[in-house]
Amino acid sequence: MEIVHISAECYPVAKAGGLGDVVGALPKYQCLAGHTAKVVMPMYRTKFLYNHEWVVDFKANANLGDWFFEYTIIREKKNSLGFDLYLVDINGLLDREKIYGYDDDTERFTAFQIAVVNWLASWEHRPDIVHCHDHQAALVPFMMKHCFNYRHLSRISTVFTIHNGQYQGWMNWSQSNLIPAWDEWKTGLLEWNGRINPMAAAIKCAEKITTVSQSYMEELFWDANGLEALFEYERGKCSGILNGIDNEIWNPETDTYLQSHFTIKTVTEGKQKNKELLCTQFNLDISKPLFVFIGRLVGEKAADILADAISSAIYHTNGEAAFFILGSGQTDVEWSLQQLAHHHKGIYNAYIGYNEALSHLIYAGADFLLMPSRVEPCGLNQMYAMRYGTVPVVRSTGGLKDTVVDMGDPDGYGIRFNHASVDDLVYSIGRGVSVYQDKAQMEKMRKTMMRIDNSWEATVQKYINLYQSII
Numbered sequence: 377m378e379i380v381h382i383s384a385e386c387y388p389v390a391k392a393g394g395l396g397d398v399v400g401a402l403p404k405y406q407c408l409a410g411h412t413a414k415v416v417m418p419m420y421r422t423k424f425l426y427n428h429e430w431v432v433d434f435k436a437n438a439n440l441g442d443w444f445f446e447y448t449i450i451r452e453k454k455n456s457l458g459f460d461l462y463l464v465d466i467n468g469l470l471d472r473e474k475i476y477g478y479d480d481d482t483e484r485f486t487a488f489q490i491a492v493v494n495w496l497a498s499w500e501h502r503p504d505i506v507h508c509h510d511h512q513a514a515l516v517p518f519m520m521k522h523c524f525n526y527r528h529l530s531r532i533s534t535v536f537t538i539h540n541g542q543y544q545g546w547m548n549w550s551q552s553n554l555i556p557a558w559d560e561w562k563t564g565l566l567e568w569n570g571r572i573n574p575m576a577a578a579i580k581c582a583e584k585i586t587t588v589s590q591s592y593m594e595e596l597f598w599d600a601n602g603l604e605a606l607f608e609y610e611r612g613k614c615s616g617i618l619n620g621i622d623n624e625i626w627n628p629e630t631d632t633y634l635q636s637h638f639t640i641k642t643v644t645e646g647k648q649k650n651k652e653l654l655c656t657q658f659n660l661d662i663s664k665p666l667f668v669f670i671g672r673l674v675g676e677k678a679a680d681i682l683a684d685a686i687s688s689a690i691y692h693t694n695g696e697a698a699f700f701i702l703g704s705g706q707t708d709v710e711w712s713l714q715q716l717a718h719h720h721k722g723i724y725n726a727y728i729g730y731n732e733a734l735s736h737l738i739y740a741g742a743d744f745l746l747m748p749s750r751v752e753p754c755g756l757n758q759m760y761a762m763r764y765g766t767v768p769v770v771r772s773t774g775g776l777k778d779t780v781v782d783m784g785d786p787d788g789y790g791i792r793f794n795h796a797s798v799d800d801l802v803y804s805i806g807r808g809v810s811v812y813q814d815k816a817q818m819e820k821m822r823k824t825m826m827r828i829d830n831s832w833e834a835t836v837q838k839y840i841n842l843y844q845s846i847i
């Protein structure tokens with residue numbers, strides 16, 4: 377089977393969150409399972425771009441509204457990721473340092489999608505599946521089916537995966553000229569609540585819709601940032617497939633970012649060595665249980681309650697726990713988390729920014745990982761934490777609900793709570809501080825978690841079955 381993945385992110389080329397991890401791993405494991413999977417994404421100015429060799433695959437031009445642009449599609453020469461990787465270069469539009477966050481993101485990603493569909497249209501053969509990820513690739517199913525230029529692609533089956541349903545790529549009707557000419561009878565497919573909604577268009581036009589966990593799929597029927605009724609209407613083609621993790625990258629035995637490696641057998645000593653390194657680097661008391669948070673500092677992750685919850689937990693436990701934050705996002709949240717460091721020297725610190733290497737050291741060295749998320753489609757952090765023997769402390773939502781078993785349940789290894797509130801989080805931190813005193817129980821939980829198989833090998837067949845059902 378030949379599958380083309382279209383995405384704005386792909387690890388290690390460019391990653392802002394879980395989307396990057398998934399698109400960097402799923403195609404690799406699809407290829408290992410005997411299929412041909414390819415990824416096409418924008419060409420940003422990244423280290424990966426400069427450190428690898430490329431060959432030109434396709435050169436053409438297109439229109440974005442009144443703007444005429446030239447683009448080039450290059451392919452990574454050595455196939456170093458285990459699949460064919462294609463980058464779309466559009467001068468002045470895509471070749472920037474950041475992935476998102478520009479005023480012209482709508483134009484950038486619409487031009488990207490036009491270039492990709494033009495490229496697909498130039499192929500001499502047809503792929504079996506075009507798999508689009510999130511709203512930056514969500515106009516593709518509509519374009520392939522209803523734009524005049526691409527009618528011959530209309531019989532290729534498309535799958536749309538929602539990694540995050542909060543962001544839908546809304547456009548005003550005044551921007552409709554950015555989309556190549558389409559059959560006017562089909563205009564309703566682009567529309568939702570009076571605007572052009574690319575995610576809604578993909579839900580209507582793709583043959584199958586998936587999200588990254590079963591529980592998140594169920595949540596979307598009643599809470600989908602305005603799209604609830606649409607999900608209900610399209611229920612028949614929706615399903616949840618839990619993400620896997622790339623066990624080659626996320627392996628405490630071989631992790632290239634770690635100095636001290638460990639296995640299930642050596643987890644206690646191994647984690648201690650990584651904790652020492654982390655605590656020395658960030659001036660934290662190593663004798664205390666270390667609670668960490670890694671992620672985007674935004675409302676979805678309930679990052680706004682962290683500062684209050686940490687202050688309160690320090691007060692209630694008489695300073696018996698240490699905390700470390702790695703993240704970036706809303707300025708006010710960043711500020712409050714930075715301020716806290718002045719008040720709780722030796723038991724609290726924060727690194728504001730994105731740091732892949734540090735994130736690996738944290739998963740390896742921490743005792744507990746906090747995830748009070750309001751919304752968590754799948755969540756990869758808790759799965760990485762588990763692989764590194766770090767106890768996840770999570771709110772019962774989305775993928776967190778599907779992957780973490782509370783330590784109060786048989787064979788449980790995590791801590792779960794119901795509300796994204798300071799009280800629930802402080803109470804759960806208290807449970808963590810108590811269980812930390814019981815060394816035997818901690819070791820048992822660590823070993824149970826590390827034995828869990830959340831690998832892509834176990835998941836990839838579910839996508840293949842889904843594709844087979846629509847080819």
Ligand code: ADP
Pocket residue numbers: 392393394395397670671672702703704729730731732735754755756757758
């Ligand atoms: P989301 O995609 O919603 O941000 P996920 O849990 O699916 O959340 O994936 C988050 C990924 O991004 C994980 O690999 C996590 O380690 C990584 N990550 C998030 N923030 C940072 C950061 N500041 N530095 C390093 N890695 C980060």
